[in-house]
Amino acid sequence: MMAIDSNAVNVIRALLRPRKPVLLTPTVSLIAKSIQNDVSQLLSATNVADTELVRKTVRSVKSCSAYLGAIVLTNSLSDREIAVCKSHQNVYQVLSHRLQGEIDIALDEIQEYVEQAA
Amino acid sequence: MNLPATNCAVPIFSHMVRKERPVVLHVDDDASSLVMAEGALEAAGFKVLHASNGQQAIDLFEAYCPDLIIMDAVMPIMDGLDAIAAIRKKTMGKHIPILMTTGPDDLDSITRAYEEGATDFLTKPVNFFILPYRLRYMLRSKATADDLRTSQSQLDNAQRIARLGHWQLNSHNHEMSWSREFARIIGFGATRVSGAWSDFLEKIPPDQCDSVRLATETAIAEAHYLSIEFTFISEIDARTLRLEAEPYIDESGACTQMVGTLQDITEHTSAQQQIHDLAYFDLITGLPNRAQLSEQLNATLKLAERTGGKFALLFLDLDHFKKVNDSLGHDAGDDLLMQVSKRLSDVLRDSDALCPPVKAVNQSSHSVARLGGDEFVVLLRHIKNVEDAARVAERISSSVRSPYLIGDFEVVVTTTIGISVYPTDGRDADSLMKHADVAMYHAKEEGRNGFQFYSREIHEIALAKFAMEKDLKQAIEQDQLSLLYQPKIDLKSGAVSGVEALLRWNHPEKGCISPVEFIALAEETGLILPLGQWVLDNACKQIQLWIEKGLGPFSIAVNCSSLQFTLGNIIYDVNNALTKSGLNPEYLEIELTENLFLHNIDKGIQTLSRLKELGIKIALDDFGAGFSSLSYLKRLPVDKLKIDRSFVSELDTDKGDSAIVSAIISLSQNLGLGVVAEGVERHSQLKILLDFKCDEIQGFMICRPLSPDDFEAWLRDNAEVSVAKVSGF
Numbered sequence: 001m002m003a004i005d006s007n008a009v010n011v012i013r014a015l016l017r018p019r020k021p022v023l024l025t026p027t028v029s030l031i032a033k034s035i036q037n038d039v040s041q042l043l044s045a046t047n048v049a050d051t052e053l054v055r056k057t058v059r060s061v062k063s064c065s066a067y068l069g070a071i072v073l074t075n076s077l078s079d080r081e082i083a084v085c086k087s088h089q090n091v092y093q094v095l096s097h098r099l100q101g102e103i104d105i106a107l108d109e110i111q112e113y114v115e116q117a118a
Numbered sequence: 119m120n121l122p123a124t125n126c127a128v129p130i131f132s133h134m135v136r137k138e139r140p141v142v143l144h145v146d147d148d149a150s151s152l153v154m155a156e157g158a159l160e161a162a163g164f165k166v167l168h169a170s171n172g173q174q175a176i177d178l179f180e181a182y183c184p185d186l187i188i189m190d191a192v193m194p195i196m197d198g199l200d201a202i203a204a205i206r207k208k209t210m211g212k213h214i215p216i217l218m219t220t221g222p223d224d225l226d227s228i229t230r231a232y233e234e235g236a237t238d239f240l241t242k243p244v245n246f247f248i249l250p251y252r253l254r255y256m257l258r259s260k261a262t263a264d265d266l267r268t269s270q271s272q273l274d275n276a277q278r279i280a281r282l283g284h285w286q287l288n289s290h291n292h293e294m295s296w297s298r299e300f301a302r303i304i305g306f307g308a309t310r311v312s313g314a315w316s317d318f319l320e321k322i323p324p325d326q327c328d329s330v331r332l333a334t335e336t337a338i339a340e341a342h343y344l345s346i347e348f349t350f351i352s353e354i355d356a357r358t359l360r361l362e363a364e365p366y367i368d369e370s371g372a373c374t375q376m377v378g379t380l381q382d383i384t385e386h387t388s389a390q391q392q393i394h395d396l397a398y399f400d401l402i403t404g405l406p407n408r409a410q411l412s413e414q415l416n417a418t419l420k421l422a423e424r425t426g427g428k429f430a431l432l433f434l435d436l437d438h439f440k441k442v443n444d445s446l447g448h449d450a451g452d453d454l455l456m457q458v459s460k461r462l463s464d465v466l467r468d469s470d471a472l473c474p475p476v477k478a479v480n481q482s483s484h485s486v487a488r489l490g491g492d493e494f495v496v497l498l499r500h501i502k503n504v505e506d507a508a509r510v511a512e513r514i515s516s517s518v519r520s521p522y523l524i525g526d527f528e529v530v531v532t533t534t535i536g537i538s539v540y541p542t543d544g545r546d547a548d549s550l551m552k553h554a555d556v557a558m559y560h561a562k563e564e565g566r567n568g569f570q571f572y573s574r575e576i577h578e579i580a581l582a583k584f585a586m587e588k589d590l591k592q593a594i595e596q597d598q599l600s601l602l603y604q605p606k607i608d609l610k611s612g613a614v615s616g617v618e619a620l621l622r623w624n625h626p627e628k629g630c631i632s633p634v635e636f637i638a639l640a641e642e643t644g645l646i647l648p649l650g651q652w653v654l655d656n657a658c659k660q661i662q663l664w665i666e667k668g669l670g671p672f673s674i675a676v677n678c679s680s681l682q683f684t685l686g687n688i689i690y691d692v693n694n695a696l697t698k699s700g701l702n703p704e705y706l707e708i709e710l711t712e713n714l715f716l717h718n719i720d721k722g723i724q725t726l727s728r729l730k731e732l733g734i735k736i737a738l739d740d741f742g743a744g745f746s747s748l749s750y751l752k753r754l755p756v757d758k759l760k761i762d763r764s765f766v767s768e769l770d771t772d773k774g775d776s777a778i779v780s781a782i783i784s785l786s787q788n789l790g791l792g793v794v795a796e797g798v799e800r801h802s803q804l805k806i807l808l809d810f811k812c813d814e815i816q817g818f819m820i821c822r823p824l825s826p827d828d829f830e831a832w833l834r835d836n837a838e839v840s841v842a843k844v845s846g847f
Contacts, residue, residue: 008243015157015246023157030150059192059221063148066221066242078221 004109008069013113028114031064032107038064039103055084070106139165140257143184145175145201146219147193154246155188162250172196176204179211186253186260187216189236191227199230206235213263215256219244274298281382287315287363288375289338294318300380303359305352323351330361334376341365341373347383357384400488402452403459411487411495415547418499422540430507432496433536433554434462434514437566439492442529450524454531455492457524461517462486462494465510484510495554504539504571505587505642508580511535511569519567532567534558543572587643589625590636594648598624601656602823605833606675606794606816609807614833615814616673616707619657620823621649641681650682651691658699658706660826665705669833675707675737680714683725692729703733709760711739719750726755737794742782752789758813759786763797766817770802783810 013024038061045053062077076099142164144155149170156166167182169175171193179187187205189198198218205211218231218239228239237256240249274297277283283300287293292315301310304321319327326348337344344363349356363378398410406414418429436458443451466484486496496514501507518533536558544550553572561570571577593599601619608615623631640646654676661674682688688708696703708729715722726736735757743762761782765775779795786793795807798817807815824832 005243007245011243011246012154015154015161023154027150027153030153034148034150056192056194060147062221063190063192063242064150067148067151067154067244069243074221 004106004113005069005071006113008067009110009113012068025114028068028110031068034064035061035103035107039100042099051084055081058084065106068106068110070110073102073106076102139163140186140253141165141167141182141184142186142188142253143167143169143175143178143182144188145169145172145193145198146188146190147171148190151190151219151244155244155249158246158249159253162254164250164253170194172198172201172204175201179205179214180208183210184214185257187214188240188253189216189218191218191220191224191231199227199234202231202234202236213260213267215253215260217253217256278302283380284378285318285363285380286375286377287334287338289373292316296380303357303380303382304350321350322348334361334363337363337365338373338376341367341371344376344378357382358387359383400490403456403488405459405463405494406485406487408487408489411485411489411497412547414485414487414497415550418497419540419545419547421499428501428503428540430498430501430504430510430537430539431550431554432498432507432511432514432569433538433551433558434494434496434518434533435535435558435562436492436518437532437534437562439531442524442531446524446527446529450527450529453524454522454529455488457522458494458518458531458533459486459488461520462496462514465513465517466496495551501539502642503583504576504580505583507537507539507571508569508584509587511537512584515567515569534561534566535569536561536572537569538572539576542576583639586636586639587645590623590640590643590645590649593623593625594645594652598626599649599652600624600825601653601660602825603660603674603829604816604823605821605829606814607820608814609812614670614672614836616675617661617829618675618709618816619653619660619677621653621677622823637679641679644681644685646679646681647686650678650686651694653677654691654695655698658695658701661705662699662701664830664833665701667830669830671705673705673707673735675709677709677739680710683710683714683722688725689728689732692732692734696732696734704735707735707737707757709737709739712741715750715754719753723753723755730755737792742778748785751785756791758792758794760794760796761812766795766797766803766807767799769795769806770800776806779806779812780810783807783812786813787811 009024012027013022015023038057042054042057042061045057058077058081062074062081065073065077080099140163142159144152144159144166145168146152146155147170152168152170156168159166167178167184169178173196175187175189175198176196178184189202191198202216202218205214205216215237216235218228218236219242220227220231220239221242224241231239238252240252277297277299281299281303283297283303285294285296285300293312294315294317295312296304296306298308298311300306301308304318306313306317306321319331322330330346330348333346334344342365344361344365346362347358347360350359351357360381360383361378362381363376365373366375366377368374398407398413399405400407415431421427422429436454439451439454442454463486466486483500484496484498486494488494496510498507498510514535515533519530522529522531536554536556538544538550538553538557540550543553557570557572561568564570571580600622602622603617603619605614606616606618607613621633621637623633623636625631637646640649657674657676661670661672665671678688682691692706692708695701696706729736736755737758737760738754738756739760740762741759742765759782761779765778765782768775769779770776783793792813794814794816795803795812796816798804798807798815798819800819803817804815804819821829821832
């Protein structure tokens with residue numbers, strides 16, 4: 001399964017603004033930066049077991065990834081959100097260790113699109 | 119991007135910024151989302167404002183009044199759901215389209231978003247190509263909804279101003295829907311927009327509910343237009359409502375629903391009534407005015423032409439009314455006019471019995487109108503004769519001249535009346551009015567406070583009869599009446615078999631007046647009832663006196679008018695006379711004519727049978743002169759027949775009369791009835807009656823009618839009277 005929904009990326013790629021550059025590159029940059037910040041915050045919150053902060057951060061990352069069309073990542077974040085909401089700490093901690101890897105995969109894949117667009 | 123997401127500074131007069139492009143407020147804490155959406159929307163011609171949380175969204179909404187909001191659900195500080203709720207509470211935010219963006223699996227947010235007032239939602243990832251079209255569609259929908267709301271509001275206002283509600287009724291399930299004004303008029307709650315047909319009917323007063331229901335059901339069944347007015351009792355007052363509808367018809371021609379209006383026309387009806395009142399009624403007295411009188415007079419003329427009826431117009435003028443106005447002022451004058459009007463109305467109401475209402479036009483028999491000033495006109499729609507008009511005029515004169523209390527003053531006025539009678543005095547309204555007016559002025563010249571007919575001849579006849587009526591009343595009260603007695607002889611034994619009581623009027627000035635002159639008048643005026651009672655009482659009393667003196671016994675015959683049977687209570691009168699006198703009923707004989715059976719023979723027979731049960735005898739007077747139907751003669755419970763004197767008078771010279779008398783006597787004998795010949799004056803008549811074996815005779819040949827004393831003397835002198843003796847055989 002592809003990590004990225006190519007349709008979503010194509011939509012971003014095709015967004016045209018009069019007299020302005022295409023949006024895909026700055027958008028992906030914003031998302032990458034935002035996700036990295038969120039992941040750092042997420043891991044810290046996980047370590048101190050701040051459940052509410054974990055939940056909020058998961059939703060934020062999930063929102064970003066959903067816009068991007070990062071299907072696998074979004075689904076994975078949904079699982080984490082459920083685990084947090086239902087206080088399944090063990091499940092959540094296991095999943096958290098895999099999060100960075102999933103994000104890297106998604107960002108790598110989208111980077112390909114960015115390069116294609118360039 | 120016009121404003122940074124974190125900057126919510128609000129420019130002054132921002133509401134006045136002209137929106138050349140649709141303004142979209144995008145609320146999301148995700149910067150990438152804002153960037154992407156802005157890219158798509160700016161390219162599509164939208165102006166985009168950004169907010170990164172709910173609170174900023176509210177601030178920007180208040181400042182810029184955007185045309186549409188895209189709202190993320192989950193955000194820091196204030197989430198999108200709370201922001202929607204807050205915006206919806208604002209006047210400008212009630213109808214703004216709000217598009218929620220949620221994750222694909224965030225069903226809770228979707229549900230809550232709709233509950234808080236979101237218009238639509240999008241799941242991520244958003245297709246930014248489609249997004250502008252989506253927003254344009256939402257804006258078009260909003261514009262359409264705004265137009266609809268504006269139309270609805272205008273319609274509501276128009277309906278409220280016109281007090282006009284609309285409604286529709288499904289003819290199959292009898293469910294109704296209605297507008298806000300309909301609900302307000304009929305008293306349903308303002309928020310209620312539908313209900314059962316029966317709910318509506320329950321609101322209508324019971325006495326009018328059936329007619330509304332029937333009219334509507336008929337309109338549905340026959341698929342035609344419905345229009346009906348009814349009175350509705352609201353919590354405050356009675357309202358006049360008009361229900362109108364037209365049918366919606368399907369392919370088969372059946373009515374599927376009625377669609378129509380309900381209008382409160384109370385003020386309209388009231389205004390119409392006021393216009394009508396102003397046009398047709400006198401403002402001071404409330405009586406009909408000249409215009410209405412003219413219409414009434416023309417209608418009465420047409421009816422009289424069709425039926426051959428007679429009516430009278432009385433033109434009244436108050437004598438010296440100007441003096442009241444000049445001395446006491448116009449307010450006093452108006453007060454007097456009102457009091458006079460009331461008296462006129464009262465007199466006419468009391469006079470209804472005199473001249474019964476004209477059923478053909480469903481109107482009372484009389485009406486009074488004020489022409490202006492001190493002039494009134496009374497229309498007597500149905501009179502039997504001119505004396506009726508004279509009687510009403512006399513009553514009016516009498517009533518008007520009683521004193522009036524005007525303020526602290528007692529005022530006396532009289533009226534002068536001119537009378538014209540249709541058709542004698544004119545066959546059109548103008549002639550009748552003019553002639554009544556002329557008659558009134560003539561009466562004024564005669565000295566006021568009286569009445570005058572237009573025709574001198576009619577005036578004299580009416581006055582003479584009217585005077586006689588008054589005299590007759592006095593005669594009853596002042597004992598001017600007397601009874602004379604004429605014996606009847608049994609032709610077999612020659613003995614007195616009975617006497618007939620004959621009424622006489624001893625007028626103090628005119629001398630003895632024949633019953634022929636006054637009985638008809640007594641019947642016309644109803645005086646026949648007290649007169650008949652007086653005759654019965656005195657006749658019974660006299661015969662009982664003679665019986666107690668040892669004279670007789672023989673029966674006494676008393677003539678009764680058919681009106682005593684139809685208008686009075688003859689059973690009661692006879693019983694009363696017998697009780698007061700102590701007379702044995704077998705000595706009382708009631709003589710009546712065939713007129714009694716003209717209109718209702720069964721009722722006549724019933725009354726006679728009850729009289730017979732009392733033990734009295736019944737004789738049929740003037741037999742042969744009326745319609746003398748033999749077919750029912752056998753049914754009548756009578757004891758004897760009195761041959762009409764017209765046959766007896768020429769009995770000895772006219773073979774035809776002789777044959778008739780012979781036949782009547784033979785008929786009587788065969789029916790087992792007695793027979794009396796009256797008006798016997800000559801021996802030749804007596805001889806024939808003896809040959810025909812007549813039972814009894816009566817007439818001048820035997821004895822003239824005598825006063826009680828004379829009759830008593832005659833009776834003593836002729837104690838052994840026999841036919842041979844009286845006849846000289």
